[in-house]
Amino acid sequence: MKSLVWFRSDLRIDDNQALKNACISSSEVHCVYLHSLNQNEAHNEANCKTHFIIENLKSLEEDLGRFNIPLTIIDSNNFLDDPNKILQIVKERNLQQVFWNNQVGFDEIKRDDMLKKVLDENNIKYSNYENGLVYSPGTLRTGDDRPYSVFTPFKRKWIEKFNIDLLDIEFNYTPKNNTGIKSNVNTFDFSFKKTHSVDMSLWPVGEKEAYKRLNDYLDQKVLRYSKDRNDPIIDGTSRLSPYFASGVISPRRCILEALKRNNFELDSNEIGIVKWIDEIVWREFYKNIMFCFPRVSKDKPFQEYTVNIKWRHDESELDAWKNGETGFPIIDAAMKQLKTEGWMHNRLRMVTAMFFTKNMLHDWKIGEAFFMCNLMDGDFSSNNGGWQWSSSTGTDAAPYFRIFNPLTQSKNFDKSGLFIKKYISELEDLDAKEIHSPASNIRSHLGYPEQILDLKESRLRAIEAFNSARN
Ligand SMILES: Cc1cc2nc3c(=O)[nH]c(=O)nc-3n(C[C@H](O)[C@H](O)[C@H](O)COP(=O)(O)OP(=O)(O)OC[C@H]3O[C@@H](n4cnc5c(N)ncnc54)[C@H](O)[C@@H]3O)c2cc1C
Structure with a gap:
């Protein structure tokens, strides 16, 4: 049998059930990856993550090549386009079965249901597995x-x-029959424009x-x-x-x-x-x-009453948060880590997300999208879960009245301020006592901004907003 494996968020050979089962049942295995900048944009995939994926595809091509399995990249407009792209390659190459590993998002499941329908209509077999x-x-x-x-x-x-x-x-792959098809990862035009400033050497590929x-x-x-x-x-x-x-x-x-x-x-x-x-x-x-609970995939909170929360929107506060200029050193250092590494420490994801949704009282969906647009590890379900936890709108979420104080978090988890100093050079000469919340005259001397909000007042405002939404 000749079969097709469709790679999505499973760019590996090890413990890849779709690939393994295709190899067990087929003499010839072809692989495909559908590339869509439009779809990536629609799902807020970060530019650095797309970069990482492209580089990993090169490595995957090499690994598959050892078993005579070609990897073909195909342009697709979006998820709606995907099923027909798969059908087309199946027909062109006269393949008999399609294999893939599942994804859990609502749009992804809908896309796969469309694919199943198209394959059924054309009498083509398929098998899907957990990733x-x-x-x-x-x-x-x-x-x-x-x-x-x-x-x-x-x-x-x-x-x-x-x-x-x-x-x-554990599974030992052995070479398949030659397909006569050449992989195209290195010649394919991904039309990728690098707009991120992440140090990619932090994330070696493959x-x-x-x-x-x-x-x-x-x-x-x-x-x-x-x-x-x-x-x-x-x-x-x-x-x-x-x-x-x-x-x-x-x-x-x-x-x-x-x-x-x-x-x-x-x-x-x-x-x-x-x-x-x-x-x-x-x-x-x-x-x-x-x-x-597919509603969480569709911009809906898990805790339904929280749709009633009257979120604020203040463009200058939003910009200050995004750019790491809130005047709270631990928040600002974390946001700078995100930009330079495409990654943020878990503790700081919670602190920055809670500051955003409670102290700033901005809608968690805006913060969720911003993280997704910047994270090398952007994962819809973990990011959504983390944001909904931090904003107390989610399953198993932090109680809405338990709001992290960013200064206490800073003192507890970055005691001597070394993390802050690593990302905010203006503050590198401050001592451990001063660094978490520098005095006004020091801020103006160093060119570091004043705090954009009052912690006590903003905390009470958040509790009030949640109380009103509940009643
Ligand atoms: C607001 C917010 C947004 C987040 N967004 C993402 C995201 O887009 N992608 C993502 O992978 N994680 C996300 N997380 C979870 C967590 O912050 C990261 O998984 C973790 O920081 C990754 O670092 P690590 O690989 O060194 O983790 P380690 O501590 O080494 O943990 C090992 C693995 O466990 C998983 N993991 C760890 N913590 C969590 C968690 N709290 N929730 C779910 N999985 C976890 C990750 O896959 C991680 O790689 C988010 C958390 C919050 C609070």
Whole structure:
């Protein structure tokens, strides 16, 4: 049989069920990636992420080439265009079956349903699989057969049902028959214009690099994860998220390699490893939420009453936040990290998002879109989950009256101000006492802005807005 594998957010060979099953059942395997700048823009995909994907496609082409599997890039206008593009290549090459790995967003599911219809109408077989998740979204259910909307019971069930066969991912690829088709990644015109200022050397491309990052992290740092994960100046987290988001590494691979270093214990032994796996389960949890409650995919809050919140809109505050000029050093340093690295530390994602939605009282959807437009690891479900958590509009969200004070967060998690100094050079000579909230005369002397809002007043304003929305 001759088959087609459609790569989307799964740019890897390892633990790629679509590719593996195509290889098992077919003598000839062709691969395709549909490139659409329009669609990327419609979904707020960051320019740096598109750049990362293009470079990873080059690496994927090489890896597939070792097994005589060509990778063809095709231009597509948008998701509506995709099914016919797939049908066209299937017909042109006389292929008999199409394989792909699922995505959980509403538009993605709708696109795949259209594809299934087109393939059915043309009597072409297809098979689809999960993209490295341990459980298919929607399959873990509560006692009364509902999808989970709170993390802790979800995780409990996740562990209860777990058995090591769920991580049975080892597979030895062997060369397929030659297709006579040449890959085109290096000659394809992606029409990509670089507009970002991210230092791409932070994110070396390819599956081998991702795997190396995973093993280095597990060998050298994971045991200190619980201790180090909240301090943004310590490189205490794995920084694997861009690789997860584009599918260059699989979550099941990460969990398996972590378990190998923990006697295969999921919730005991090394606390750092247990906690790190927990975070990968959070990722799976948010994918479940998006799948089971598609409204969150459509700009709707999980907590329905919060549609009544009267969000403010102040263009100059918005610009100050985006540009890292709020006058709150920890917020500004975090926003600068986002621009220069295409990544922000998790603690600071929570702090900046909460400042945006509570102190500024701006609509979480605007912040969500801005993050997505700038994150190398932009992942719709995790980003949406994180924003809805921070704005108290989501599942399992922070209670609306528990609002992080950015100055306290700064003192607790960047005690000596080293993180702030790394990103705001104007403040590099300040001491640990002054740096979190410099006095007015120091600000004017250093050219650092005044605070754009009063923390106490803005906190009360947010609580009032949530109270009014509830009544
Ligand atoms: C407002 C906000 C927006 C976010 N947007 C994204 C996003 O677009 N893409 C994204 O991957 N993560 C997002 N997160 C989650 C988290 O901040 C990042 O996954 C994490 O910072 C990535 O760094 P790391 O790879 O070093 O993580 P590690 O701490 O090493 O964790 C390992 C992996 O677990 C997953 N993970 C960790 N924390 C979370 C979490 N809170 N929720 C879901 N998955 C998690 C990630 O895949 C991560 O790579 C967001 C969080 C918030 C609060």
